[in-house]
Amino acid sequence: MARNRTAEEAWEALARAQTALMRGFQEDFRGEEVSMRVYDVLYTLSRCPSGARLRDLNAHILLTQPSLSRLVERMEADGLVHRCGDPTDRRATVVRLTERGREIQRRVGRRHAAAIADRVGGALSEEELATLRALADKLRAAQEGRGSVSMTVDP
Amino acid sequence: MARNRTAEEAWEALARAQTALMRGFQEDFRGEEVSMRVYDVLYTLSRCPSGARLRDLNAHILLTQPSLSRLVERMEADGLVHRCGDPTDRRATVVRLTERGREIQRRVGRRHAAAIADRVGGALSEEELATLRALADKLRAAQEGRGSVSMTVDP
DNA sequence: CCCATTTCCATGCGTTTGCATGTAGACAAG
DNA sequence: CTTGTCTACATGCAAACGCATGGAAATGGG
Numbered sequence: 306m307a308r309n310r311t312a313e314e315a316w317e318a319l320a321r322a323q324t325a326l327m328r329g330f331q332e333d334f335r336g337e338e339v340s341m342r343v344y345d346v347l348y349t350l351s352r353c354p355s356g357a358r359l360r361d362l363n364a365h366i367l368l369t370q371p372s373l374s375r376l377v378e379r380m381e382a383d384g385l386v387h388r389c390g391d392p393t394d395r396r397a398t399v400v401r402l403t404e405r406g407r408e409i410q411r412r413v414g415r416r417h418a419a420a421i422a423d424r425v426g427g428a429l430s431e432e433e434l435a436t437l438r439a440l441a442d443k444l445r446a447a448q449e450g451r452g453s454v455s456m457t458v459d460p
Numbered sequence: 461m462a463r464n465r466t467a468e469e470a471w472e473a474l475a476r477a478q479t480a481l482m483r484g485f486q487e488d489f490r491g492e493e494v495s496m497r498v499y500d501v502l503y504t505l506s507r508c509p510s511g512a513r514l515r516d517l518n519a520h521i522l523l524t525q526p527s528l529s530r531l532v533e534r535m536e537a538d539g540l541v542h543r544c545g546d547p548t549d550r551r552a553t554v555v556r557l558t559e560r561g562r563e564i565q566r567r568v569g570r571r572h573a574a575a576i577a578d579r580v581g582g583a584l585s586e587e588e589l590a591t592l593r594a595l596a597d598k599l600r601a602a603q604e605g606r607g608s609v610s611m612t613v614d615p
Numbered sequence: 616c617c618c619a620t621t622t623c624c625a626t627g628c629g630t631t632t633g634c635a636t637g638t639a640g641a642c643a644a645g
Numbered sequence: 646c647t648t649g650t651c652t653a654c655a656t657g658c659a660a661a662c663g664c665a666t667g668g669a670a671a672t673g674g675g
Contacts, residue, residue: 308589312581313573315589316481318596323478324522325603326471360653367479372632374654379631396640396653418468426467428602429595434463434470437595440588441473447583448480497661514624527662529625534661551623551670 326424333420337413342368343380344417347402347410350386356401358391385409481579488575492568497523498535499572502557502565505541511556513546540564 334341349365350357363373377400380386385406391397402410429437489496504520505512518528532555535541540561546552557565584592 308581308586309573309577311586311589311593312577312584315584315593315596316576316580318593318600319474319478321520322596322600322603323474324520325600327522329603329606358653365476365479367482369633370654371634371656374656375631378655394641394653398654418464421471422464422467424603424606425471425599426463428599429467429470431463431466433595433598434466436591437599438466438470438473440584440592440595441470441477443588444580444583444592445473445477445480448477448484448579451484451579515622524663525624526626526664530661533625549623549671553624 329424330417330420333417337416339385339409339413342366342376343385344410344413346373346376346380347385347406348414350400350402351407351410351414356399358397358399360397362400380406484579485572485575488572492571494540494564494568497521497531498540499565499568501528501531501535502540502561503569505555505557506562506565506569511554513552513554515552517555535561 331341334344337344339347345366346362349362353361359370359374359377362377363370366373368376377386377388377398381388384403387401387403388398389401391399426434486496489499492499494502500521501517504517508516514525514529514532517532518525521528523531532541532543536543539558542556542558543553544556546554581589
């Protein structure tokens with residue numbers, strides 16, 4: 306039971322740190338040409354040169370599928386991304402950065418990286434950062450294949 | 461510069477872990493009698509027996525001031541909290557749990573604690589949890605007096 | 616005391632989100 | 646080929662959110 310309490314304390318500390326950091330970053334993003342959420346999509350796509358399907362984006366971004374669908378729709382209207390069908394699976398929608406989207410991601414990304422170096426890098430030593438990363442990775446890895454074990458029990 | 465890269469990697473790992481965990485928790489909260497955001501307010505208030513002002517709540521909860529204002533308004537309409545003025549500062553609005561709110565916080569909190577023990581406690585050893593907590597605390601502490609994060613603790 | 620500034624919360628309004636549902640293609644069995 | 650089920654997105658709609666702003670009270674000189 307002491308273990309459970311330790312887990313709760315760790316989660317609460319983690320959530321509070323995340324809240325404080327997010328607040329700071331969101332402030333940085335005010336006055337930026339894209340919102341933090343849009344940047345999140347741009348960044349994710351920048352790591353997928355061949356594009357990504359909506360369902361893959363959705364795994365990385367904390368939005369429901371319909372919300373992400375519309376967010377990408379707006380981003381296409383703004384010329385940040387391009388949507389096209391996948392010949393091998395005609396249900397899929399493949400999203401790809403436009404040149405404009407890639408350029409904005411790079412530009413905003415530079416300032417965001419500086420903010421991370423400041424707010425995160427400025428708070429912990431390099432060794433602590435590495436430890437934090439390792440623990441976060443382990444924590445995330447443990448969440449996989451655990452998503453929806455909610456069996457529908459309705460006669 | 462290598463330090464900056466380490467900070468970026470740590471932040472990305474942290475954000476991804478948070479996303480995965482939040483997804484799981486939000487799923488747990490489907491079918492619950494309150495949403496996760498409402499629970500967040502209930503939990504924060506459960507730690508402030510003498511009530512909390514909106515601005516203090518806002519320091520802990522990732523919402524803009526107007527959004528939190530309306531969330532609390534809805535929660536009052538649902539009988540979860542009670543709002544009253546502060547005689548020592550007539551601009552302030554003090555929010556307090558109702559008996560119903562406290563009861564629901566306890567009930568939902570028990571299940572949520574079990575989920576934390578499962579998802580977080582199940583992923584790391586007790587020593588790792590303690591390390592994670594220490595790093596998260598340090599990270600959060602470093603954000604104060606920077607963006608606009610002031611932590612006020614109930615006396 | 617007075618006026619300017621700041622703090623704390625509420626409200627109008629357009630935008631975004633989530634839930635429920637719809638549509639179309641993939642996939643498997645008969 | 647047909648039928649049923651599953652998967653991937655899209656869409657209607659009400660609820661919730663953020664931004665800009667407003668009003669009232671506290672605060673800080675002059």
